[in-house]
Amino acid sequence: MKFNFNYKKIIQWFLVVVLVIFLIFTFVQIITNVWELKREGVISRRNFHKYSSKAQISDIQSWMTFRYVNVIFSLPLDYLKHELNIQDKNYPNISISSQAKKNKINTSLYLSSVQQAVNKYVLEHFVKYE
Amino acid sequence: MNDILSILLSYVQLYKYLGLFIITFLGALALPLPSGSVVSAAAAFAVQGYMNFYLVVLVGIAGNIIGDNTGYWLTRQYGIIAVHKIGLGRFFKQKRLDYARKLLDDHPMLSIFFSRFFTAIAPAINVVAGFTKLNYRKYLTFEVTGEIAEVVFFAGIGYIFGNNWEYFSQLSNKFWILSVGGMVLSVVLWKIILNRK
Numbered sequence: 001m002k003f004n005f006n007y008k009k010i011i012q013w014f015l016v017v018v019l020v021i022f023l024i025f026t027f028v029q030i031i032t033n034v035w036e037l038k039r040e041g042v043i044s045r046r047n048f049h050k051y052s053s054k055a056q057i058s059d060i061q062s063w064m065t066f067r068y069v070n071v072i073f074s075l076p077l078d079y080l081k082h083e084l085n086i087q088d089k090n091y092p093n094i095s096i097s098s099q100a101k102k103n104k105i106n107t108s109l110y111l112s113s114v115q116q117a118v119n120k121y122v123l124e125h126f127v128k129y130e
Numbered sequence: 131m132n133d134i135l136s137i138l139l140s141y142v143q144l145y146k147y148l149g150l151f152i153i154t155f156l157g158a159l160a161l162p163l164p165s166g167s168v169v170s171a172a173a174a175f176a177v178q179g180y181m182n183f184y185l186v187v188l189v190g191i192a193g194n195i196i197g198d199n200t201g202y203w204l205t206r207q208y209g210i211i212a213v214h215k216i217g218l219g220r221f222f223k224q225k226r227l228d229y230a231r232k233l234l235d236d237h238p239m240l241s242i243f244f245s246r247f248f249t250a251i252a253p254a255i256n257v258v259a260g261f262t263k264l265n266y267r268k269y270l271t272f273e274v275t276g277e278i279a280e281v282v283f284f285a286g287i288g289y290i291f292g293n294n295w296e297y298f299s300q301l302s303n304k305f306w307i308l309s310v311g312g313m314v315l316s317v318v319l320w321k322i323i324l325n326r327k
């Protein structure tokens with residue numbers, strides 16, 4: 001008995017099966033992500049405007065520059081410079097992480113001190129944010 | 131957020147439009163940079179008043195188009211010469227180049243337009259288009275429209291979702307993979323069915 005294998009067809013169908021499995025996996029990931037975002041309230045008609053436009057203290061990340069933080073929280077230009085005793089002449093055009101490295105401070109700790117300083121200003125000046 | 135994206139966003143905040151242009155240019159030329167996410171983030175910065183949204187879109191489009199065309203023309207002019215000089219000429223026979231050009235020529239929407247949405251694939255398509263000397267007008271048409279669509283899409287995510295751009299940028303990448311993968315699957319199945327007939 002002779003078997004006539006068409007290897008090209010076998011490879012084609014193998015690739016099709018692999019692609020289908022990959023697409024199903026991607027689809028399930030999308031659904032899972034959307035469900036998680038809905039559960040956290042990120043996708044929510046009621047909260048949409050609140051989450052999408054207003055800056056939160058927790059949004060401050062170590063890759064951000066002091067200039068950007070000043071803009072999004074409407075801080076006076078030199079407020080963080082004095083509050084955190086920043087000597088760097090490039091302020092505010094320096095990132096939070098680079099300043100932490102310069103001062104040889106743990107980046108997460110320094111980020112936390114920046115967030116506290118911003119929070120202090122926001123509370124003192126009764127700027128409403130949620 | 132991964133380290134590369136954090137570093138790139140720092141540069142955009144430090145150098146604004148110049149940083150955005152360099153990142154989108156290098157991403158389109160050869161480097162696997164997450165330029166779509168960077169454009170989304172820059173648009174989110176614009177929502178916060180840090181940058182101008184329309185300039186973000188213009189600079190993003192310009193960086194991508196110039197990067198794509200630089201890659202295309204460099205490989206078109208010097209690609210084959212360079213490949214022969216380093217001893218890999220035997221892998222680039224005319225028959226294979228003609229086949230690759232035919233693939234791009236027959237499916238420009240799938241190969242050129244939609245590849246703009248995948249920063250890992252787009253530079254490779256530019257190189258193949260340059261190597262195979264794909265008709266420049268055809269390449270340019272699909273490349274420019276693809277880049278405009280891609281930048282407007284990612285900038286739109288940043289503009290609409292603001293501070294939550296990162297969540298939706300990741301989601302949109304998966305959505306595009308699903309869409310383009312689905313199209314590729316359709317084309318492959320259609321060809322298999324056609325061959326059977």
